Amino acid sequence: MKKEVQVHSFFSDFDISLFKAGKHFRLYEKFGAHITEIDGVKGVYFAVWAPSAKKVSVIGDFNYWNEEEHPLNVRWDESGIWEGFIPGVEKGNKYKYKIESSHNGEKLEKADPYALKCEHPPNTASIVWELDYKWKDKKYLSTRKEVNSLDKPFSIYEVHLGSWRKNVLENRSLTYKEMASELVDYVKDLGFTHVEFMPVMEHPYAPSWGYQITGYFAPTSRFGDPQDFMSLVEAFHKAGIGVILDWVPSHFPQDAHGLGRFDGTHVYEHPDPRKGYHPDWKSLIFNYGRNEVRSFLISNAIFWLDKYHIDGLRVDAVASMLYLDYSREDGEWEPNEQGGRENLDAISLFKELNKEIYGSFEGVQTIAEESTSFPMVSRPVDMGGLGFGMKWMMGWMHDTLEYFKKDPIYRKYHQNDITFSMTYTFTENFCLPLSHDEVVYGKKSLLGRMPGDEWQRFANLRLLYSYMFTHPGAKLLFMGAEIGQGEEWNFDTSLGWHLLDYPNHKGIQDTMRALNQLYKTQPALHENQFTQEGFEWIAYDDHQNSVLSYIRKGKSAKDKLVIACNFTPSILENYKIGLPNGGKLKEIFNSDDKKFGGTGIKNKQIKINKDNFHGKDFSAEINVPPLGAVVFQLL
Incomplete structure (x- = not known):
């Protein structure tokens, strides 16, 4: 009835x-x-x-x-x-x-x-559910504007919740509540300032890693209920760690129960397949020009910041949204009304999204995964930009990994690969990403890419991380990289935690812990990480020795660090570098330290001489360890 x-x-x-x-x-x-x-x-x-x-x-x-x-x-x-x-x-x-x-x-x-x-x-x-929860993170939220600002350390640990660690006895992933203890303690111990979750929104197909979403307002029930996820966010906040979510407005799957053809017509997706179907992912693309869809998407982004106290959104596949010809051949796309290839609806959506987020939530950040040279992605909307807080530095990632996989004997011929990033570093607020995308589909793990014998492979990896953490910009590292994972990432299995029983892998983890500490405690590494004032070359052209040397600077004139990176297995003793002023050099970090698995080539306190070199009025002679990076405080 x-x-x-x-x-x-x-x-x-x-x-x-x-x-x-x-x-x-x-x-x-x-x-x-x-x-x-x-x-x-x-x-x-x-x-x-x-x-x-x-x-x-x-x-x-x-x-x-x-x-x-x-x-x-x-x-x-x-x-x-x-x-x-x-x-x-x-x-x-x-x-x-x-x-x-x-x-x-x-x-x-x-x-x-x-x-x-x-x-x-x-x-x-x-x-049917309610989001009632008695939050206890007021203290963190009251300081978030300070903690999350761009002149503070931003070191992100990227996590796939289903495969970070398994309950071995029950052969299952950890629950949100279990992660609120184990994952939070681990991230805090290693010194990361933020955690980033690959999509937590409900998705039917686990091999999509969460990027094919059907429940945009629901954390996946695989690990618990909404309140359990809230407790995980709160636990991170109590530990002083920010939480970033992957957010996917670029496409959605065609599952029968999802958004596709919602009422038998193209409701959420663009009706023209040239704009509404993604050939790479075999999925549907939102109709960014339809007002009701724009309201849906921006409301969804706001929802996670509002109801779940999220501190930032990393927006997935921005490039695929910005360009009408993305992954399309001639004839498979139609120019915009101005005759260009830009998706004007998506561009205006991003601007409106970022204006609303930054206007409504104090201290949050949005981060664009954007792989092209589209201008002003991380510049304010009122200056003509898209309004994101940061942008992934995909060029740095690609050039750096290409350089590191080369045998050191050939690196002198490719010095430009490792220095080129500095020609455009300050055009955007860049985040340096060594993400999940770099350890899948036959690319090998980061350790697996490193050349040489076992010692050289681990030394190269410590050097890569040291170069990354002393390069301007925020940092992002995918889980497993911090323990020298040997195999590619598999979404269906746990990370290889047993590797920490071996000194070389433990040395990688200890290196990461030390680098996070260095990054957080040295103003020279974060205060000016997005401005030209924070960086000065000493020498970028020592091709023969494959050495880079540079200075990082904080806002105070006294906060200066001198860095030298040796990309060969040769020990460089009494290596001369130019310096801007007199005083002394005190070694405060060395990736070749024996406690990390290195050879132990060190520097005692070094006096700076009044001797012109590298176009600077002063100079000093330092020891640069094999396949190592050394960081000095300029006293």
Whole structure:
């Protein structure tokens, strides 16, 4: 017998006008399933956008999945919103929307795009839930503006939650609650300032690593419920560590219960396959020019910052959104109205997104994974930029890894590969990424790329990290790299924690701990990491010895570090470098230290001489260890 769905709305006329204009950025407060009480009756208010639907019903475990029991009412204002209050539905009930399309009469069963919780895959129903939680991270949030600013250390540990560590006895991933202890303690011990999670949003296909999302507002149920994930974020905050989420507005999968052809028509995806289908990922692309879709996407980004206290969003595949011809041949794309290849709708979306985020949340950062030379990605919108806080430095990553895989005997012919990044380092606020993408699909692990015998491979890896942490910019390292993982990353298995039983691998981890400490405690390495004032070459042209030497500077004239990197296995004794002023050099870090697995070539305190060299008024002679980096304080 059909039960009446009481008419009740969470939407005001102003909400509707904002939604239609693409300016409503808190849609999660209106759409979805909301536990509420009307006239003393407890139940759930449902609202869904299905503009081409002929009929929409809520089906669930409370009505035996019968589409005749609880039909929703379409709003009179042509917004395409269907809504209704169903008495008696409770937290924990499973549901979907049964949608009959007016386009062709097709009937579809769809998960709620705004669901706060989803069933554990492979099941696909949405679950009625609430986000009630007594947060205890007020102290961290009150200082976040200071901690998260661009003149502070930004060292990111990138994590895939399902494969960081397994419960071996039960052959499963750790839960959010278990990670709130184990992962937080580990990240804090190593000294990283931030953690970045590969997508936590619900996704049906584990081999997608989370990048094929169907539940944009729900943390995956694989590891616990929404409150469990909140407790993980809170635990990081209590440890003084910021949390960054991967956010994926670039594409979504075609799974039957997902956003694709939501009401039998192209609701969320662009109807033109030249703009609406991604040939690389066999997935659908959002219609960035449709106002209601823009509201959905920006609301989703805001949701994680608002409800889960997230400190930053790393926006995935930005380049694929910026260009209409991305991964397309001639004839497979259409120029924009100005005749160019830029996606003007996506560009305006990014600008609006970043304006809203930075205007609404103090101390957060957005980071673009953007691999082209698109200008001003990390410059403010009012200056003509896209408004991101940072951009991944993909050119540095590529050139550096290409250089390091070469046998040291040939490196002198490729000095330009390792110095080229400094010609454009300060054009953006760059983050240096050694991410998950660099240790999959036959690329080998970072250690696996290093040439030479065992000692040289580990020395090269310590040198790579030392060069990275003394190069201007923020840092990002994917899990496993800090222990010298030998194999490529496998999303289905745990990291090789047993490797830490071996001194060389333990030495890599100790090196990373020391580098994070150096980065955090030396103002010269972070205060001016995005400005030209923070860097000065000593010599970039010693091809014969394959040595780089440079100075990093803080905001105070007294905060100066001198760095020398030797990319060959030869010991360079009494190696002369020019310096800007007199005084002394005190060694404060050496990647060749015996405690890291090195040979132990060190420097005692060195007096600086009044002797012109490298175009500078002073000079000193230092020992530069084999395949090593040495950092001096300029006293």
